[in-house]
Amino acid sequence: MLSTINFGQSYSAKEYKELAVESRIRLFNLQKECMEQKIPVIIYVDGVSGTGKGSFLNLLSEWCDAKHLQTYSFWFLTDEEKLRPEAWRYWTRIPQKGEMAVFIGGVYDEALRKMAGGKISELEFNDIMYERVEFERTLTQSGYIIIKLWFHLTADEHKKRMKERKKNKSEGFSSYDEKSEENYENLTSAVEKMLPLTDKDFAPWYVIDAYDEKYRNIKAISAVSSCMENAIRRKKAFETNMPVIEDETDMQAGISILDQVDLSAKVSKEDYKKQLDVLQNEIRSLTYKAYKKGISSTLLFEGFDASGKGGSIRRLVQAIDARITKVIPISAPSSEELSYHYLWRFWRHVPRAGFVTIYDRSWYGRVLVERVEGFAKRWEWKRAYSEINAFENELINKKNILLKFWLQISLDEQLRRFKEREEIEWKRHKITEEDWRNRSKAEAYKIAANEMFLRTNTVHAPWIIVSAEDKYHARLEVLKAYKKALEDKLK
């Protein structure tokens, strides 16, 4: 996911000037309030090299009351640190109540670089991740706020900046950078492993688009401020025994994955038919092989109404032996289902080894419709990301396939399809009042979807965002992605 996002948003000087004044005052006031409320704040500033972590730190020191902001750089372990458990350097640097501390590099960097360099196994890496999460849980449970920022760039931009630095022999170019320089792919892939394991409701990650310094500053400061603001609200609510009202502002809004989808791809009917036939035959034979090897597949489809989920699913079903396939449409839960934990109804349908289960909508309803419509409480959908990551990890069971498709269409195309459905008699049942209502909340759904992608994309259960403006293109993309996943597993 991180390697396909187009990190490249920016603000003009004029926009920045206005936003900066506002952001600066907000942050400064929040720092004062955290001091009064004795709330300690820890900010991790981490990311790929060349994203300006140092310059962001300077900004923080300038915008905050620097007397109450301590900064610590965690790069390679110092000699003193090497002589002690790694957590020692983090624990001894936590701030006093009411103070702020910035951890440059955060507490994951050492493990990330080791993983990127192939120096530890995935199991060892996971073990460190669990330890760090416990560190954060321990602190946040007793009132600490931990804000985790990850600054990112595209591979090309990163490469460009590294070259420039080298040429200019820039001061920022340390031996640390030199070592990480060639490692963008590996590091990003380690980060993709880290995010789902360590993104928790009590200490979530904020991925920041660091292409433009101004944009990066505003978005990062906004994440920091929102977290501080919500912490103050929680503390006050706790002390007065009143319900918490947290700010609903989307703190991930800095990155919109959906806005980046290129919707122009098209396939002619003729091409479509030709390719469809070939792909379906290939998938038929691959799913038999997977069946024999006991590799299950779970494919789920999400996307706005009328994005063509049903059509894509039908082309899949045509391809696979019906004896090993099941399609599960997910709508509002039954009263029986409501009497269990919300994940129970998905566990019911977990395929047997070798079987294929296709979900038309899925457990992601928790962080989409239930979030947007208020069916789930804020704390419920907030923690659902990590519950879902754990659930999917079990589904995959170290060998199975799990593909998550998001079919993306423009609002214009959706409108066209809605109207078409109303006009054609045998399509009329597919359009309801609810579809029109959902459409009016498109912006809220988009925000929810964007946050969902960032928090639940995992190496073994990736989100595949398909341009579905053209139905033929979308259907072929789905089949191709599944074919590739099967081939990879059967290698």
Place this chain on the structure above:
Amino acid sequence: MLSTINFGQSYSAKEYKELAVESRIRLFNLQKECMEQKIPVIIYVDGVSGTGKGSFLNLLSEWCDAKHLQTYSFWFLTDEEKLRPEAWRYWTRIPQKGEMAVFIGGVYDEALRKMAGGKISELEFNDIMYERVEFERTLTQSGYIIIKLWFHLTADEHKKRMKERKKNKSEGFSSYDEKSEENYENLTSAVEKMLPLTDKDFAPWYVIDAYDEKYRNIKAISAVSSCMENAIRRKKAFETNMPVIEDETDMQAGISILDQVDLSAKVSKEDYKKQLDVLQNEIRSLTYKAYKKGISSTLLFEGFDASGKGGSIRRLVQAIDARITKVIPISAPSSEELSYHYLWRFWRHVPRAGFVTIYDRSWYGRVLVERVEGFAKRWEWKRAYSEINAFENELINKKNILLKFWLQISLDEQLRRFKEREEIEWKRHKITEEDWRNRSKAEAYKIAANEMFLRTNTVHAPWIIVSAEDKYHARLEVLKAYKKALEDKLK
């Protein structure tokens, strides 16, 4: 710890008769109330073979309204289960809201047996433990109650029962038992690994003395009932936005480790001097070797006032080169220390590789004095067990030594020493009003200590309970234990 506890407590038939009536009514009423409050309850009944899990299950079915109690036996994976992720069989058996489910074998059994049989590595075992804890966290966060019972016996008693079963070709003797039969040591050692990893404030373990059926029944039912009662209180408090008042009854009281300590051991002054000299010399040389290998030692001392902690520590200090030793006395935290997380002040003193740090009292104050005196809130000391386990795991850092000494004396001997201190002028500073006050709370401290042993004893950081009625004996025991730990590490 589990292999040294003398599981062997019992009730007379008369005692049982009275307690049973009371327990049964309490449980039945709580079940009704959980139904009304729509609280789902899961009970794991697990333990070594021969502890009567089956007969306890019958009791539960008899004492509860069996229509609302489902039971599931998780032994070897069935064919259907083998075809799916292991968690599937647990998830699909969770109870509906307001219902009860009993999981015979619980969700750890499969992994425990694998670990005991050497079929998975410690890292793989840990990974499964983390997954299961997430399963429990997910459920309890949305209102499920999980009560984890582990039935245990001594090795001798276990052996005896297995023999009898075999001889009688008892119905209960399945192929499962046969496989586990010879494995008491390995299984117990796997359980010792499991407990600290999976004992969480939201789903704690209750180790039950299963020697006597009657005693087992009452203690297990009492743990179940207390958990249900507290859950109902929490739910009501949450709904009315009022603070929770949980029952303070010690649910671990079924096992008193301190009452089992044999205090009769004695050493003559002459023997003491001879042995002391030898041991101190050995430790001097061993600590040099450990220093060179970068193996640190942390030794901590807890125990009632006047149990001889200071004296034992002095004999250790005499033995080790002062350049690599540090003694940290822990009393009430300074105002600076109070301004941090409570673990911060211990991280400050973490020894460098190869060094030795000795704590006179320690972080266990959180679950001893702070619990008994009410300095820590209930939820703070409840979750401290798992925070401390995580902290110690980092301290050990896969290679260091961590020994936790509890010096045990009788209340009579304590009184004798208090009086002696008051009489001898140069000992008078050692006795204060506070010591007398603590003495009056001896019972509460004992309960806290017993729970502490069960929840924080780990394979790599064991509790060593030393009979300290005789000072000479205690000092030698401490030196011997440290010597052995050093030798083991330097092998």
